[in-house]
Structure formats: C-alpha cells, structure tokens
Amino acid sequence: MSNIHVRTRFAPSPTGFLHVGGLRTALYNYLFARQNGGQFILRVEDTDRTRIVEGAEENIIETLRIFGLDFDEGPVRQSEHLERYKECAKELLAKGVAYEDGDAVRFKMLKDGITSFTDIIHGEIRIENKTQEDFVILKSDGFPTYNLAHLVDDHDMAITHVIRGDEFISSMPKYIALHKAFSWELPQYAHLPLILDKNRAKLSKREGEMAVKDFLDDGYLKEAILNFAALLGWHPAPEQSSVLGKLLEKEIFSKEELIKEFKLERVQKAGAIFDTAKLDWMNGEYIRKKSPRELLERIMEAGLPLGSPASKPEYLEKIIALEQFRLKKLSEFPEKTNYFFKEPEYNTALLKWKNMSDAEIKKSLEISKNILESLGAQDFTKENLEKIFLDKAEDLKDRGELLWPLRVALTGKKASPSPFEIMEILGKDKSIARVASALNMLKPH
C-alpha cells in the first residue's frame, strides 16, 4: 500500500447538517489518508437541486474544521462539473451502451451473469446482474445522478479508495459496469456498516438530536465525539495497541493515536447502535483532563451562559476547577455552579442532616457562623477551613451535623463540592451572609 498514492474523499450531499454517521465516514477517510501519507478531499454532491438545504454545506465544512479533519482539496462541487458529466453521457451514448429516454439518458445494464468484487471490509461480494435495471445517468434537468457523477469525479480526482456507507453495496454492479464502459480502472472499495439508532433503524437526520452541531451545542467536547465516533465500528487489535498501554483499557484515543492505530480492514461488518451513555462517560473523561482555562474557552465557544458578563475569567476558572470532576457535559456547568452567582434558594428542610432537630440545626449553623466570624479574610483557604472545621467536628458524633447544614446554607443543593472549597472561593463576607440567612430562615415567624 505504500507504493500507491492514496487519495480518499468525503462526499456528502448538502441536504442537511452533518450528522454522526457522516462524521464517522469523514473520519475514517481522513484517518486512512493520513496514515498512508495521502490526500483527503471534500466533495459536495449537489446534483439534486430540489433537496439542497440552505446552510448545509457551510455546516458540513465548519464541522469538519472544528474536528480538525482538514481536507487537502476542495470543497469541490459537482454542480461545477456539469459539462464533464454531459460529455461522459455523450460518450456512452456514442458507444451505444446508453440511450435517450425522453430528456434523460439511461445506461444499459447487462442482465445476465454475476458481478463480483472485493470489498476491503466485507471481502468478496457477489451480486446477480439480473437484479439490476437500466438506470438514469443524466436527468432531464441536465444534472447527472449520483450513479454517474460520483464515479466520474472519483476517476477524475484519482481517488484510490472509496470509503462510504453500506447502502451502496447493492448498486455496485452499476458502478462496475460503468467503469468497464469507460475503460477506467476500479478504485478500492470499503463499505462501512451503518450506524443505527436505538430502534436499530438507519440513523436519520430527522431524529433531531443527531446533527453533530447539536452535540457540540449540548456541551460535548469535540475530542470525545471524535473518539467515540471512531470506536463506533472499529477497535484496535490488542497487540497493535500495546504501545498505548493502559490507555487501551479506557479506550481513550487522540486523533494522532487514531491515525497511527486505525486499520480499515478491522472495521466492523455489522451496524452499530448509537448509544450516548458511553459518549457521556467519555466526555466526562475529557472534561476531567482539560485545564479550567481551556474548559472556560470551550464553554464560551458553545455559547453556554456561565456566570454574568461581568464575571472575571480567573474567578470562573476557579469555579470550573471545582466542578469539572463532577459532570459529564459542559452544559451542566451553569446549573451546577449557579450558587456562586446568586443567593441559593432552597427549602429549610434541606438543612436537616439525618435526625437533627431544628434547634440542633440552628446550633450547628451558629457554631459555623462563629468560626467564620473569628477568621480573617486571609484565613479562607480550603486547607485552613478544613482543618478548623474538622477539629470542631471532633466534638460531635457525626461530622455531618456540622458540615451538611453549612454546605446546604452555602449552596442550597443536596450535592456539591465540599464547603471548604466553596468558601475559599466565596470568601468571608458571602460565606457568613449565607449562613446568617439560613439561620434567619429557621427562625419561626
């Protein structure tokens, strides 16, 4: 494989935003080209004028850019090659292997015998020619059909490996017959299994949530999406992954590692169901590994509302550092950290730890308040606070009696980071104010 100049292409039709299946197809084409030192090309198949969706091409290009699937050539649009397709149709007409059918041109299929070819993923595939019919290659509006256009371009662009979805396998006799008619050499084919939804049906853009952009907007990291997409239908061989050591167990791969490890021949033959549970976990893994600064940038890029416009980046980063180990998606940050930006709202019942009475809760909060008031603002570090409060809690039979009411007073939440870390960020005045307001709420009116 090293002596041929590999050229792959991703050839979407601009009929909708790029979805997960398309991203995976693009990724595999990209990985295969890169690992072979070849080229990856983007071609827009815009021959069906009626189905073109405004903004789709831009979305596809932008999404590819975001994921770093840089194409070496393109975007090449088929609508720019109309004359070429017409010439090709004319050539077939002249050869007598195509005929006019109204304003359209049809290609004559031989109906006997068997067409067989070797697919990189599936191996040998044999299809009876009688299953094929004469098919339109040039439509009456002057545009070519996919059947003609894709293969003329693949030939003209010297594509060596056609890596695309499984749904084209049934039509392979058409493409092979066409190649023969033109006396062109056949590229290599790799038909990818489809990605299925939870109902085992082909993933459709209509499913709503399936556009890659939606995942990005929802707070999934591009690294996680790419990693997950790569594993949807492919896994490294154990030996080959020894270099990755323990990382294999976790199945976390960077794009560079994928370029190194990916093997087209190892792509799965059966369709894979797209299940977001694993994506969620993987996204959490990536969020944990990122620096707060980078996470802040990503949150901004995704347009998520964190804090107020006046919030200082340094302040936001501290808060992110606190929560980044506790969530799976960037979109959870605003809700999980809202107590840093506004007074918590909660029911006083939440202040109760186990069987504490109201009087005990009050006493607990008063102890906390006294401790906080006795400290200087510079003493508000989590280490310091932890030491002082834990020492104090020694007197109690259960640390929770001191810490739970305090933490709820600070956050208004059942679940949050420890009160020490929170108070370090909140500072003396706000911390005391929140404990005081909890105390106030407990007073019978």
Next chain:
RNA sequence: GCCCCUGUCGUCUAGCUUGGUCUAGGACAUCGCGUUCUCAGCGCGGGAACCCGGGUUCAAAUCCCGGCGGGGGCACCA
C-alpha cells in the same frame, strides 16, 4: 416480493483467517461494598453474551449446511 449485507454480555467490542491456551476478555451502563457531610471521583467485587438446529472433528464462538432474527437496496435521492 426480489436482491445484498449482517448476527459474541443491555450497548461498543476482543477472540473467529491458522479449531484446543475461551469454565469467552475489555470498556460503558447496572448492582453491591469501601473511602466520605453530599455528589463526583477513586478502589474492590457481583450479575450479564457466543441467535437456533444439524453436521465435520478426539475437540467449535471459531469450519460446513439449513433455519431464524436485524439492517440496507430495488428513484430522473444520495
């Protein structure tokens, strides 16, 4: 209906080419225990699959045949 592809835990999969080392491995999810003020994380542990039926063979997840299941295609869509 016809044709094609495909079938290992709930999900993604390793293993299948070169049958035995597979009482089928990993990851996610799930359940339990521990750490612990809560959550998350981390550590430990549990349950969970070779679609079915025939062969071949001393031996089959692995080879062969037949069913059945799932998906895709059969457009002047791609």
